[in-house]
Every structure is written in C-alpha cells, then in structure tokens.
Amino acid sequence: MSEKDELKVKIKGKIRDLLAFSKLTKTREKKFEKASAKPIEKDNLKELAENLHPDYQHLIIDKIIDNTKSTKTFRFIPDSEFNEDLALFRAGQYLSLKVNVNGYEITRPYTISSSPSEALAGFYEISIKKEQNGFLTHFIWENWNVGTKVTSSGPQGLFYYQPLRDSRNIVAIAGGSGITAFRSIAKEISEGNLDINLTILYGCSEEDDILFYDELKRLESKNPGKIKLVIVLSCDEVSLEGCEMGFITSDLIEKYSDVKKDTYFICGPQLMYEFIDDEISKLKIQQDRIRKEMYGEIKGITKFPNYPKEKADKMFNIRVMIGSEIKEIPAKATETILVSMEKAKIAPPSSCRSGECGFCRSYLISGDIFVSPKSDGRREADKKFNFFHPCSSYPLSDLEIEVPRRK
Ligand code: FES
Structure with a gap:
C-alpha cells in the first residue's frame, strides 16, 4: 500500500471512530430502553466466578494416611450436605483451613499435596507435620478422624509455575514437609498436564523423615528426563543408596542445575530459608528466577537486627x-x-x-x-x-x- 493510501485509511478510520463516538449516548439510551426492567435473577458470570474462587468450601475427611511418625495425609472430599464441587487449583497452591480449637477460631494455610486433576476427580490431600510445640497440629492429631467436617478457603497462593515468567526447567529446593507442593507439581507433570522439567533437591534430617519417597521415585522412573529426585540427608548414618550427604549447598545446587537459566522454587521450614538464602546468594542467581513459598508466621521476631x-x-x-x-x-x-x-x-x-x-x-x-x-x-x-x-x-x-x- 502506498503512503497516500495508508493516510487515506487512517483518516477514514478516525472519522468512523468520531462518528461512532458522537452517537454513543444515543446508542446507549436505545439499549437502556430496550433492556428488561426485571431484576437479573441468575448471573451466570458471577456464579462461575464464585465456583472458581469460593470464599469457603465445606469438606469432610474421607481418609487419613500415616506417612511418617510425625506426618499424616488427610484426604478431603466435598461435604454432601452443601452440594458443592471442589474448586480447581494450580499445583503449588494452598487451602486455608479454619479450625475451632476450644472456642478459638484459628486459620492455617496448608499446601495441597494432591494434583489438580485429583480435585476434578473429587478430592484434595493435605499433608500435615505434627510440630513439637504446635498446639494446632496437636489438636488436629487428637481430634481429626474420618468423617470430621472442616471448612477451608478456596485455593490460594502464587507459588506455581507461570510459563510467561519461569524457565521450563524448574529446580525445586524442598525441606521436610515443604515437599508437598512439589509432590503436586510432579503428579501434574506425570499426568501430562504440565510440560516442564522438574529437579527436586529434597533435604531431610533422617531417612525416616522423607515423605512420599516411593511415590516420588515411581514418578521419576515413569518420567525419565522430566522428573529427577535427589535426596539430601544431613544425618551421619545412611542406608539409602544414591543420596547426597550434608545440606543443600551452593555446590550441590550448581551440580544439579544450570544456575544461568533455571528457575528455583523454594519451600521448607524458616531455618532452611535462611540457610538457602546464603547459598543462593553465592551463585548470583537473578531474583526473578527465585520463587519462595510464604514464610508463615515468623518464629523469633526479636532476631531481626x-x-x-x-x-x-x-x-x-x-x-x-x-x-x-x-x-x-x-x-x-x-x-x-x-x-x-x-x-x-x-x-x-x-x-x-x-x-x-x-x-x-x-x-x-x-x-x-x-x-x-x-x-x-x-x-x-x-x-x-x-x-x-x-x-x-x-x-x-x-x-x-x-x-x-x-x-
Ligand atoms: S492473612 Fe494474608 S496478609 Fe494477613
């Protein structure tokens, strides 16, 4: 198209816009006149938004699985009394559970450890570690049974893979029960719903503390090149073969990842974050390639300078x-x-x-x-x-x- 023709098209477009704008009020008035004065009884869009992002979900415990001596997985299904479907979520998100402890209403966020397609099949799983001084987890241990009703929020949180921002090679750095988010992500990959490569560096104190070991190994061998599991144990005596000894140091991170390209997802106890922050800073990884799960309430606020x-x-x-x-x-x-x-x-x-x-x-x-x-x-x-x-x-x-x- 010649320059002259281009100019003509531009001028025509502008005139069309101006004409449309001058008729805007009249067009709107006509639409108002035509519209029904009857109040809208069913707002499909609002209903869809509420189903996708509910304020509350009414759940019931369907199954309890003992994972280790201090961790249990609770399987939740919808409470049939409320006729609700489970809200969908992204692997890595959490539910905030509402628990009434002796008249005190307490909420706690727990990462969903099952996969998003399992929510479609009708259940969520949440794995909870019994904290030594955690009065809520002690209450849960003593009071939650199959059939217990629990209210939760809709799925929340930003700790999930985002293709526009993250590299397709994700390095998961997990400590203790921080593995739950990566179990969900690994299952999502294995089910064919997430096309990324996942290397999990999973640090634990002892072999007995490792969560979902057999399952993660199965996912690894079913998805060669896509899922890799590296167990890192800090105890002195180990019978498990093929694991790394010590802590997740900068050398270890460098050994199993490309520090110039990969995205790092970190989830674990607060002490681990402090250690990993130092190790990661040695590697000079850009901040936009580091994703951290929330800290939770800070333990020991007086330690800040x-x-x-x-x-x-x-x-x-x-x-x-x-x-x-x-x-x-x-x-x-x-x-x-x-x-x-x-x-x-x-x-x-x-x-x-x-x-x-x-x-x-x-x-x-x-x-x-x-x-x-x-x-x-x-x-x-x-x-x-x-x-x-x-x-x-x-x-x-x-x-x-x-x-x-x-x-
Ligand atoms: S509970 Fe989320 S900001 Fe306070």
Whole structure:
C-alpha cells in the first residue's frame, strides 16, 4: 500500500471512530430502553466466578494416611450436605483451613499435596507435620478422624509455575514437609498436564523423615528426563543408596542445575530459608528466577537486627474496632496482632498468615508497630495511609486499630 493510501485509511478510520463516538449516548439510551426492567435473577458470570474462587468450601475427611511418625495425609472430599464441587487449583497452591480449637477460631494455610486433576476427580490431600510445640497440629492429631467436617478457603497462593515468567526447567529446593507442593507439581507433570522439567533437591534430617519417597521415585522412573529426585540427608548414618550427604549447598545446587537459566522454587521450614538464602546468594542467581513459598508466621521476631529489643518482654493494650463493636485486648510484643486477636476470640479474616494475601488488611488509627521484614506485603499506598497486615505485624506500643469483619 502506498503512503497516500495508508493516510487515506487512517483518516477514514478516525472519522468512523468520531462518528461512532458522537452517537454513543444515543446508542446507549436505545439499549437502556430496550433492556428488561426485571431484576437479573441468575448471573451466570458471577456464579462461575464464585465456583472458581469460593470464599469457603465445606469438606469432610474421607481418609487419613500415616506417612511418617510425625506426618499424616488427610484426604478431603466435598461435604454432601452443601452440594458443592471442589474448586480447581494450580499445583503449588494452598487451602486455608479454619479450625475451632476450644472456642478459638484459628486459620492455617496448608499446601495441597494432591494434583489438580485429583480435585476434578473429587478430592484434595493435605499433608500435615505434627510440630513439637504446635498446639494446632496437636489438636488436629487428637481430634481429626474420618468423617470430621472442616471448612477451608478456596485455593490460594502464587507459588506455581507461570510459563510467561519461569524457565521450563524448574529446580525445586524442598525441606521436610515443604515437599508437598512439589509432590503436586510432579503428579501434574506425570499426568501430562504440565510440560516442564522438574529437579527436586529434597533435604531431610533422617531417612525416616522423607515423605512420599516411593511415590516420588515411581514418578521419576515413569518420567525419565522430566522428573529427577535427589535426596539430601544431613544425618551421619545412611542406608539409602544414591543420596547426597550434608545440606543443600551452593555446590550441590550448581551440580544439579544450570544456575544461568533455571528457575528455583523454594519451600521448607524458616531455618532452611535462611540457610538457602546464603547459598543462593553465592551463585548470583537473578531474583526473578527465585520463587519462595510464604514464610508463615515468623518464629523469633526479636532476631531481626532492627527489632527494638527493649520492647521484647512488654505487654500492650489494643483497642480493636470491628464493625460496630469495640474490644480492648492484651497483646504480647512478640506475638503478631492477629494471634492476640484470636486469643481474645476476635476472628478477623485471614488466610496466608504471611503478609501476602491481604485478607487481614487493617487500619492503624494510632500507635507503633513492627512489621516483619521477611513478610511485609504492604503496598506503598498502604504504608503511606497507615494500612497494615496484623498477621505480620507486632505491637510496639498501645494501639488503636480497625479490622474488617470475617464474611
Ligand atoms: S492473612 Fe494474608 S496478609 Fe494477613
């Protein structure tokens, strides 16, 4: 097309747009007149959105599998009383489980360890490790049986493969029960629904702590070149063949991956993150190729260099406004504001408990807080206008806050 013709096409297009724009109001008025005045009774789009992203799911425990002496897998199916299908999810996402412990309502995020196609087949699996000092996991151990009803959120979280951003070669660095996300991803690959290559570096203290060993080995041999499992044991005596000894160091990461190209997914206990952060920094891997699962509530907030240590053993008073109610509650300096509220039987919305999802976003009317530097998910505007996340914030003085109501 000649330059002259191109110009003509452009001018015609502009005139057409201008004419359409000048008729816009009239066109809209005609459409309004024609439209029915009857209220919409069924909104298909809203229904679809609610099915894909439900606020709550009503589940029932169908099966409990003992994995190791300290870990069990709970299989959940939909509670037939509510006639709901399970929401679909991406391998690596979590559910926030709502548990009522002696009148206290507590939520905890747990990664889904089954695969997305198993949700289509009607179940989710969640594998829970009994923490030595974790009163919730002790409660679950003693009280959850086949038939127990549990409420969960819809699937949430951002710890999943994204083809536009991530390399097709994923290196999973897992510690302890952090393997659950990678079990889901490995199953998804094996079922033919995710076309990536997965190398799992799985660190455990002892052989007895390894989760899903036989299953992961089976997935590895069924998918040569696509799934590779490397067990790394830090104990002294080992009978397992072919494993690496010690910790997941920079040398080991380099041995099993291409540090210039691969994407690294990291999931494990907080102590492991600290160790791996140092090792990864030696390799100078670009930050956009490192993905980390949420930290959960920070254990030992006083260890951060900028935490004001003189506040550590103080107790404060928090004035909480929730809807039309106002409650005064005590709060320990070293406990998150969310935990203090839960202990006082106020249950604001929460999900990730890591400062990421924004469910607990609240307004700080007055007082000072310390925000965990490892889980500060506030937007710049939130910081400017005093919004904060109670799940990742600690009181440094008496506070007055306004929190949202749980739906
Ligand atoms: S619970 Fe997710 S940000 Fe607080």
